[in-house]
Amino acid sequence: MARLCDEDLQFVCEHFPPPFNTDERFREYILPKIQKHNTLCSATMAEVEILLSPLKKQYHYRFFCRIDDTHTLKSPESIVDKLCRAYEEYNKEEPLRPGQVSVENFATTMTDLARFRIVCNFISDVKLVSATIEDHDKIKTLFEIRKKITIDQRPKERKSGERSIKFIMEYKKSPGLFIEIQIMTQLAEAWDKKDHYLIYEKKRREPNKDDENFPDFLDAKMFAMSELLYVADNYFDDLRKTHEDHKSYEESP
């Protein structure tokens, strides 16, 4: 089980209600509050699988997409870390404003407590999956949806190498209950997994220490790799299109 860093532990001791304000027991405070996020995640995955099933059938001759369930629930340690960073930004003199993330309301204000990924083969598949979810009546009825696109983002708007389409979906029946769906290509996912290990964690903990933490410009290199893989994804999509056009020409009477 992961342990808290000193700073986060200090935060727990100061801000969590007793008896949960210790390294041993803070999870007991967090886990019951996010149980329904996890359950919603399973139920939404099942629903999305129904939506994707016709597409998978349509593209049965090649890999189209898969649902990825690794780390669907934000870990209690990450939640504490996020809370800790949020509190650092708050003005200590002023009381918390409604909507600001806090120890008391994090379960209804953090939007990424539960999430799952849909990993697609081609960039065009990402867009197709995204459109299918977005246009689905049942999903629209059940959820308030916010869409965040970083897949084709302009350079000046980019903060990281992540390239995906994210749906931040609030379950209408239970306001404040969010689920996040991330849709990305296999290459973007591969990049993300490496970046998470090499860069993301360090950057998250110490956002202003890139020069110290990455003296070898690892962060810059990883960012560049993301761009490179974006080019590769686009090229693969062109190749797919050429292949399919050629195939349909050959098969035409």
Added chain:
Amino acid sequence: MRLRNENHRIGHLLSFISKKNREDNFSFFFPVQSIEQFDSLLELTKGFERCLENYRNEYEFRDYSIADFGQMDGIFPEMDIERVSIFEQEEFITKESEFMEDLGKVVLARYIQGKVPVFPGIVTGSMAAGSDFYDRRDKISTIWDRLEKGENILLRAPRRYGKSSLLNHLTRYPKVGWQVCFVDLEGGKSPEDFVEYILKMGMLQNESCTNCLPERLFAQNIHDMSEMEKLDIIRAERSKINSNWQAYAEELFESIEQKSGEKRFLLILDEISFLVEDMLETGNDSPDKVQGLLKWFHDIRNKTGKTQFIISGSEHLPTFLQGFQIDGFIDDLEQEHLDLFDEKTSRELVFLMLAGLKIVVENGEIEQILNLIGDPIPYFLQLFLDVIIRTCKAKQRLSSDEIEEIYYRELLGSSSKRHFESIVKQLERYKRYGDSYRTGAERLLNQLAIKESIPLDTLKVIWQEATGSEKGFKLIIEIMQDDFYIKEETDGTLFFGSKLLRDWWEKHRLSGMR
């Protein structure tokens, strides 16, 4: 009721992980079909977490979203993939979306107790042992408490209530400090048989008891012998028993007393009623012989210190002995009765048996099964479930109407006839009490099958008409309580306790006569 769908890959995993040793964990996978199941899934998750409350210090609870049941290796590093069971939500959630906490608790307890297999199986007609032996914890604990106090016990219950299974359980899992020897007396017809069975079926059968045998037998290492060699020994001992059974038995009990060491020795004598009944059939002086044996055995019980006894027989044993003017010398025995499973336990048992065979059953269907058979006599309950399971496996799904049809057509049908024949054959045994007893008993059963309940006095009149006298009426009523589950209400009326047997009687015996 339907076969569980184990092909759906997306779902929710509930894991129970030992805090002492994370390698000790088990999980339940619940397939999820659509977003509509969110509320019930949440209820289920919270419900199971509540069920863990009693084990909170030993186990931690976690739940996980699963996209592919076939790819669960990395969910948590110590996950025991061999101990993942699939269930469907409907198995624990009512139609009103309420979690059935009793069923959740019972399943959880069986996993935590490490029952292998987790679910009790169908053991119609044979002894339920190991994980198939269900519950009876309170009775087991009461019996051991009494034994610890130095009491000897007479365990009484009607047929097929599970006496032998309970006694077998006591034998297999003795309390610390006890050595147990189980002897089935069925088939014995004399005091000599009584002693021989204790030697042959008990002491020689059970390797752990051989150390208590008299030295001349112990020294022969009987357990290392071939079957032929063993038979020779038994033959030789039989002739010694036949020449003086009392002296032989006294030597045996003395040896047990002396050689059981620090441990206390429990001798369980099952089916004593059969022995007594069969002894009575053998000759004119048999009531005296029975009394002689029982008196002698009573004296033995008074003499022994470390050796204690459980004697098991039918409910009617005391009345039966009185009927033959036999003093059974059983007043020193503390009486224990084995009752039927209560409603809650029966419900749990039905659920577990079906769940173990991958059948999803709803609450209402369990009630229907129990209502159809009436008193949940373990043998009949298993018989019914056996037919239900076979049909469900063939058809994939069963409606309530089909369950009812199985009851009337299959269970009460000709294909199940053999299961009831042995019960009906009990009537033949009644002839031993008097030629007209069989006819009289049959007449009583016929009336009881037609009417909901009949006053005792009315039955007495029927008996008199059939047999020509009042004699034996009380005895036969008691015997029929054991054999045909006839029960007496507080107002003095009698009725068939087993709805199944009543229905069967009405369909086969009565219709045959009509």
